[in-house]
Amino acid sequence: MATVIHDIFEMQRTGDTLRSSGRRIGLVPTMGALHDGHLSLVRIARERADIVVTTIFVNPTQFGRGEDFDRYPRDLANDVALASAAGTDIVFAPESAAMYPPAYRTYVHVEELTAILEGAVRPGHFRGVTTVVAKLFLVTKPHVAVFGQKDAQQVVVIRRMVHDLNFDIDIVVAPIVRERDGLAMSSRNRYLTPEQRREATVMHRSLRLAEELLRDGERNAAAVRTRMEALITGHSSGVVDYISIADADSLREVELCSPGENLLISLAVRFGTTRLIDNIPITL
Amino acid sequence: MATVIHDIFEMQRTGDTLRSSGRRIGLVPTMGALHDGHLSLVRIARERADIVVTTIFVNPTQFGRGEDFDRYPRDLANDVALASAAGTDIVFAPESAAMYPPAYRTYVHVEELTAILEGAVRPGHFRGVTTVVAKLFLVTKPHVAVFGQKDAQQVVVIRRMVHDLNFDIDIVVAPIVRERDGLAMSSRNRYLTPEQRREATVMHRSLRLAEELLRDGERNAAAVRTRMEALITGHSSGVVDYISIADADSLREVELCSPGENLLISLAVRFGTTRLIDNIPITL
Numbered sequence: 001m002a003t004v005i006h007d008i009f010e011m012q013r014t015g016d017t018l019r020s021s022g023r024r025i026g027l028v029p030t031m032g033a034l035h036d037g038h039l040s041l042v043r044i045a046r047e048r049a050d051i052v053v054t055t056i057f058v059n060p061t062q063f064g065r066g067e068d069f070d071r072y073p074r075d076l077a078n079d080v081a082l083a084s085a086a087g088t089d090i091v092f093a094p095e096s097a098a099m100y101p102p103a104y105r106t107y108v109h110v111e112e113l114t115a116i117l118e119g120a121v122r123p124g125h126f127r128g129v130t131t132v133v134a135k136l137f138l139v140t141k142p143h144v145a146v147f148g149q150k151d152a153q154q155v156v157v158i159r160r161m162v163h164d165l166n167f168d169i170d171i172v173v174a175p176i177v178r179e180r181d182g183l184a185m186s187s188r189n190r191y192l193t194p195e196q197r198r199e200a201t202v203m204h205r206s207l208r209l210a211e212e213l214l215r216d217g218e219r220n221a222a223a224v225r226t227r228m229e230a231l232i233t234g235h236s237s238g239v240v241d242y243i244s245i246a247d248a249d250s251l252r253e254v255e256l257c258s259p260g261e262n263l264l265i266s267l268a269v270r271f272g273t274t275r276l277i278d279n280i281p282i283t284l
Numbered sequence: 285m286a287t288v289i290h291d292i293f294e295m296q297r298t299g300d301t302l303r304s305s306g307r308r309i310g311l312v313p314t315m316g317a318l319h320d321g322h323l324s325l326v327r328i329a330r331e332r333a334d335i336v337v338t339t340i341f342v343n344p345t346q347f348g349r350g351e352d353f354d355r356y357p358r359d360l361a362n363d364v365a366l367a368s369a370a371g372t373d374i375v376f377a378p379e380s381a382a383m384y385p386p387a388y389r390t391y392v393h394v395e396e397l398t399a400i401l402e403g404a405v406r407p408g409h410f411r412g413v414t415t416v417v418a419k420l421f422l423v424t425k426p427h428v429a430v431f432g433q434k435d436a437q438q439v440v441v442i443r444r445m446v447h448d449l450n451f452d453i454d455i456v457v458a459p460i461v462r463e464r465d466g467l468a469m470s471s472r473n474r475y476l477t478p479e480q481r482r483e484a485t486v487m488h489r490s491l492r493l494a495e496e497l498l499r500d501g502e503r504n505a506a507a508v509r510t511r512m513e514a515l516i517t518g519h520s521s522g523v524v525d526y527i528s529i530a531d532a533d534s535l536r537e538v539e540l541c542s543p544g545e546n547l548l549i550s551l552a553v554r555f556g557t558t559r560l561i562d563n564i565p566i567t568l
Binding site for chain 2: 012020106109110112130131138139141161165166
C-alpha cells in the first residue's frame with residue numbers, strides 16, 4: 001500500500017530525499033474519485049519514474065460559484081487503495097487549509113489560452129488549475145508529471161506554464177480512457193441519471209462524426225460543428241456549451257481545416273446539472 | 285572570476301548538478317548596475333551557501349510604460365568583475381528573448397499587497413517582479429535567496445509568494461547600504477544631477493525625523509507624515525509620491541502607532557525624472 005502523506009513539509013522533505021538519492025519522481029495530480037482514466041496515468045508514471053506520487057486534492061480555487069465543489073466525490077481510503085494497486089508509491093493528500101491559509105494571495109495565471117473554451121464558460125477555473133499545479137510541482141518535486149488528454153485545454157495551459165516559468169519537469173499526456181460505449185471516463189459521470197448516462201454517449205459519437213466528415217474531405221469547420229450539434233440535440237437532452245475545432249497548440253478556432261494541421265475537436269455539453277467535456281486530437 | 289552562464293538550460297543543469305553533489309546554492313537576483321548594496325547581498329549569500337549565483341537581468345516585465353527600462357544602466361563586464369570580487373561563483377545573465385519568448389503568457393501575481401504603495405504608482409510592477417523571481421528560482425534552483433531591504437515592499441511580496449506557492453527556499457533580507465551622507469544606494473542614483481544628488485539626502489533625513497518623533501512619543505501617523513513631507517518639500521525640489529507608515533507585514537497603513545508593533549516607514553520621491561525610494565523598519 002502507498003504511503004499517505006498529508007503534510008506539505010513532509011512531502012517536500014521526502015521529495016528532496018528521493019531526488020538526492022538519485023530517484024526519478026513521477027507525479028500524477030488528481031482530485032481523487034479515481035477511475036480507470038486516472039489509473040492509466042499512474043501506470044504511465046510508473047513506467048517513467050522510480051517513485052510515483054499521486055496527489056489527491058479537490059482544489060477549491062478551480063471551482064467557480066455554483067459549481068460542484070461541495071458535492072465533488074471524496075473517498076480517500078478507496079482512492080488510496082486504487083492508486084496503490086496501479087503502482088503509486090506515495091499518495092499526497094494535503095488539507096485545503098494548509099494549501100490555502102487565510103493570508104494566501106498568490107496566483108499563477110496563463111493569459112489568452114485560458115480566456116476561451118472552458119475558460120470562457122468557467123472564469124477563474126484555469127487560474128485555479130495553474131496555481132495548484134505549480135504548488136504541487138514545488139511540493140512534490142517531480143521529474144515528470146502525467147496529465148490526461150481528457151482535459152485537453154488544461155494540458156495546453158499547463159505546458160505553457162511549465163515552459164514559461166521554466167519548470168524543469170517533463171509533461172506527459174495520456175490518451176483518454178473510455179467506457180465500452182465510448183463515453184470518456186470522468187469522475188462526474190456518476191452524477192448522471194441512467195437516462196442521461198445513455199444519452200451522454202452522443203458526445204463521443206459527435207466527435208467520431210466530425211473525424212469522419214473531415215477525413216471524407218469536409219474542410220469547413222462551421223459545417224462540421226453544425227453536424228455535430230445536430231447529432232447531439234437530435235439524439236439527447238444535452239445542451240451544448242461549445243463545440244470547437246481549433247489549432248491544437250494555440251487553441252485558435254479554425255475556419256478551414258488544412259491538411260497537415262494538428263487540430264483539436266472539443267466540446268462541452270450539459271446533461272441536466274452535469275457538465276461533461278470530451279475531445280479528439282486529429283491531424284488531417 | 286565567476287563563470288558566466290547565459291543559457292537557461294545550462295544554468296538549470298548546473299543547478300541540478302550542484303544540488304546532486306550536496307552543494308548549497310545561494311541566489312542573489314539583480315538587474316545589474318551593481319553597487320555596494322548588491323555586493324553586500326553577495327557577501328551574505330557567500331556566508332550561507334557553498335555556491336553563490338548572482339543573476340543579472342534587466343527584467344522588462346517589471347517596468348511600466350514611460351519608465352526607465354531603455355536607459356537602465358547595463359554593463360555586464362563590470363558587473364561580473366564586481367560580483368566575482370564579492371564572492372560570486374556563477375553569474376547568470378539570460379537574454380530577454382529567452383526569458384520571454386513570443387508565445388510567453390504566464391504571470392505570477394500576489395494580490396492586495398501589490399495594489400498599494402509602489403504597486404499603486406507602478407501598476408504591473410510587482411507582477412513582473414514575482415514572475416521573474418519565480419522563473420529565476422526555477423532556473424537557478426537555490427536553497428537560499430538574498431534580497432535587499434531597500435525594496436521593502438518587494439521583500440514582503442516575495443515572502444508571500446514563496447510561502448503561498450511552496451517554494452522550498454530560505455529568504456534572507458539584507459539591510460540597506462547607504463552613502464556616507466545617508467542616501468540609500470541605488471542604481472538610479474546615477475541619474476541624479478549634482479544638485480538633485482545633494483537634495484536627495486532629505487529622504488533619509490525625513491526617515492530619521494520620523495523615527496525620532498515616534499521614539500519621542502508621537503503616536504499619530506498622519507502627524508509624522510506631515511512633518512516628513514514638510515521637511516522634504518521645504519529642503520528640496522523633490523515631489524513626494526507617497527509617505528507611508530504601515531504594519532511591516534501586512535503593509536496596511538496605521539493611524540496610531542502602538543508600542544511593540546513592527547512598522548515600516550517608507551517613501552517615494554521624484555527628483556526631476558528620477559524616482560527614488562527609501563525606508564526604515566522600526567519597532568516601537
